[in-house]
Amino acid sequence: MRNGSTNQSGKILATSDEFVPTAFHLPGELPGLPLDESEPVHWQVAMKRAIRSSQQLRKAVRLPPDSAEVLGAEGKLAGERNFPTFAPLEFVARIEPSNPDDPLLRQVLPVTAEEVEQAGFAADPVGDLNALVSPGVLHKYEGRALILTTSACGIHCRYCFRREFPYQQTGSRKDEWLPSIEYLQNQPEIEEVILSGGDPLTTTDEKLDQLISALEDIPHLKRLRLHSRMPIVIPQRITEELVERLSSSRLSAWMVVHANHPQELSESVLARIAKLIDSGIPVLNQAVLLRGVNDQTEVLAELCRRLVNHRIQPYYLHQLDRVRGATHFEVPVETGLKMIDSLRAVLPGYAVPQYVHEEAGKKSKSPILDNTRKVNF
Ligand SMILES: *Cc1c(COP(=O)(O)O)cnc(C)c1O
Ligand code: SF4
Numbered sequence: 341m342r343n344g345s346t347n348q349s350g351k352i353l354a355t356s357d358e359f360v361p362t363a364f365h366l367p368g369e370l371p372g373l374p375l376d377e378s379e380p381v382h383w384q385v386a387m388k389r390a391i392r393s394s395q396q397l398r399k400a401v402r403l404p405p406d407s408a409e410v411l412g413a414e415g416k417l418a419g420e421r422n423f424p425t426f427a428p429l430e431f432v433a434r435i436e437p438s439n440p441d442d443p444l445l446r447q448v449l450p451v452t453a454e455e456v457e458q459a460g461f462a463a464d465p466v467g468d469l470n471a472l473v474s475p476g477v478l479h480k481y482e483g484r485a486l487i488l489t490t491s492a493c494g495i496h497c498r499y500c501f502r503r504e505f506p507y508q509q510t511g512s513r514k515d516e517w518l519p520s521i522e523y524l525q526n527q528p529e530i531e532e533v534i535l536s537g538g539d540p541l542t543t544t545d546e547k548l549d550q551l552i553s554a555l556e557d558i559p560h561l562k563r564l565r566l567h568s569r570m571p572i573v574i575p576q577r578i579t580e581e582l583v584e585r586l587s588s589s590r591l592s593a594w595m596v597v598h599a600n601h602p603q604e605l606s607e608s609v610l611a612r613i614a615k616l617i618d619s620g621i622p623v624l625n626q627a628v629l630l631r632g633v634n635d636q637t638e639v640l641a642e643l644c645r646r647l648v649n650h651r652i653q654p655y656y657l658h659q660l661d662r663v664r665g666a667t668h669f670e671v672p673v674e675t676g677l678k679m680i681d682s683l684r685a686v687l688p689g690y691a692v693p694q695y696v697h698e699e700a701g702k703k704s705k706s707p708i709l710d711n712t713r714k715v716n717f
Contacts (some may be wrong), residue, residue, distance in 0.1 A: 375433045377608045380576035387494065387542070387574065390428040394420055394450040397427055401445060402437045410452050419454030419665055423503040426496035431573045434606055443601045443633040447497050453668040454498065463504040465661040467700025474523035476516070481704055484532045484565075487520050489540035489551070495573040499630055499669040501661035502538075521554050524561065532563040533591075541570035545581045556590045564591040567626075569598040571613055572605070578612035587619035596655060600627045600634050602642045610650045617651050624655035627693065628669075629679075635671045637682040644683065644691045654693035659708060661698060677710045 380386070391397045394417050395405050410417060427448040436442045473479040478486040496503075524530055533555055540548070555561055564586075570577040586593040595616055599605055617623055625647050627634065634640050644654045657680070660670050676695055683692045696705040 375429050377430060377433060377575075377606065380430075380608070383570070383574050383577040383579075384544075386428050386430055386576065390426055390495075391432060392425055394425050397425055397432070397445075397449055400429075400432055401435050401439075401442070403440055406452075417450045417452060417454070419452075419498075420450040423450075423496060423498075423500075423665070425450055426493070428494060428574050430575065430608075431495055431604075434603055441632065443639070444603055446632050447499070447600065447630070448495060450498060451668070454665040456667045457664070458667045461662045461664045461667055463664055465501055465663050465700075466698045468502075468505070470700070475519045477520045477523050479523075479527070479530070480702075483530060484534060485524060485527065485530045486534040486536050486567075487517070487540075488537055489517075489535045490538040490543050492542040493537065493539045494542055494570045494577070497569075499628060499660060499663070499666045501663045503663055503665060517551055517554070521558070524555070525558055528560045531561065532565060533561055534565045534567055536567040539568050539570055540566055541568040541577050541582075545579060545585065548582070549585055552585065552589060552591075561591060563594065564589060565594045565596060567596045567598070571595070571597045571616075571623075572599045572609055575606075575609045575612040578615060580615075583615050583619045583621075586616070586621055593621050595621055595623045597623060597625050597652070598627070599625055599643065599647075600630060601639060602646045605643075605646050605650070613652060614650065623652045625652050625693075626656040626658060627654070628658045628660060629671045629676050629695075630660065630669045631671050632669075635675060635679070637679045640679055641683055641686055644687055644693065648688070648691045654691055656705065657693040657695045659695070659697040673708060676708065681710070 381389075391400060393415065395411070395415055398405055405411075406417065412418065412421070414421075425448070431444065431448070435445045439445070468478060471478045471480045473485075476488045478488070480486075491505075493500075524533065535551070543551075552564065555564060566586075568577075586595075597613065599609075613623055627640075627643065629635060634643060640657075647654050657676070659673060659676060660666060662670070680692065680695045694705075695708045697708055699706050
């Protein structure tokens with residue numbers, strides 16, 4: 341299935357490389373539009389000109405504005421008051437205009453469904469605040485520590501488990517990594533540092549270089565992993581300097597990107613990621629299972645196929661963390677298990693991600709497995 345056309349009723353919008361537009365024309369009502377991804381602006385400019393309100397986003401994708409009743413005095417939905425809209429034009433350009441069900445739009449557009457309260461959906465669903473071992477450091481799993489590099493992201497995903505994360509309380513203030521470095525120096529069992537956030541690639545190359553240099557000076561560290569959605573949402577963030585810095589590091593560098601739908605993987609995204617892989621940096625992908633985005637086998641299979649066609653390995657498929665405001669994204673575990681089974685039937689083993697969930701207090705991500713299937717030796 342390489343040439344699907346619509347994303348209604350289980351079909352996929354973008355399945356062939358040719359289909360994803362590199363130049364995409366929107367009504368010229370917003371600065372920076374129409375957008376030509378083949379001539380990218382500097383990634384920091386892309387951040388600055390990103391869309392920052394739900395009504396502006398609706399306008400950009402040619403949807404009617406929300407009614408005055410649901411909008412507050414500031415013209416915002418309740419859900420975007422504590423977690424603002426943030427969508428770079430590079431990502432918006434991959435959304436099908438006038439389609440309220442577009443799988444990319446669904447990930448970034450605040451809706452009134454965010455106000456639904458449901459038991460079990462909490463502000464800190466994975467217990468990260470309890471796992472902070474030092475300001476800005478999470479050390480939950482053996483051998484690996486995760487640095488909350490910054491609180492900024494290149495996009496605001498409405499299902500994000502950190503949507504209410506109180507970064508002010510974590511000590512992860514921008515540019516203040518000294519306590520994290522000191523913690524790592526004193527923990528010889530840690531071999532791998534994961535730069536996460538927020539998104540570590542919203543930090544400048546210069547700052548990142550300082551941080552990486554400090555990590556390289558810690559003798560027991562062997563690997564450096566970056567968890568970033570920037571290569572997907574603002575691909576020009578993969579600068580030549582960044583590729584060079586990571587590939588020449590004393591530490592083995594790995595990159596884990598985050599794409600949920602094949603339509604996110606535009607030509608410019610794939611071209612920039614190829615530069616990382618060509619330089620010797622393995623690139624993996626993690627996705628979140630999301631209702632109305634990738635909860636159909638065909639869509640997920642196409643995502644995985646497109647990833648491995650471009651040498652990116654599907655790593656994890658996350659069951660949604662039950663964060664307040666994201667009830668409308670949840671897919672039942674039974675559905676997820678069936679989808680994984682179907683993927684296994686049509687894809688090579690290395691193209692099937694591990695279906696996992698994060699549980700507070702566990703020593704690793706928990707695999708979600710079908711206990712009803714018996715193995716006979
Ligand atoms: C997910 C996560 C990791 C990395 O886990 P892997 O299974 O190695 O990918 C490390 N630390 C924390 C706190 C995490 O949430
Ligand atoms: S990029 Fe990652 S951390 Fe940032 S909002 Fe999206 S899912 Fe959350």
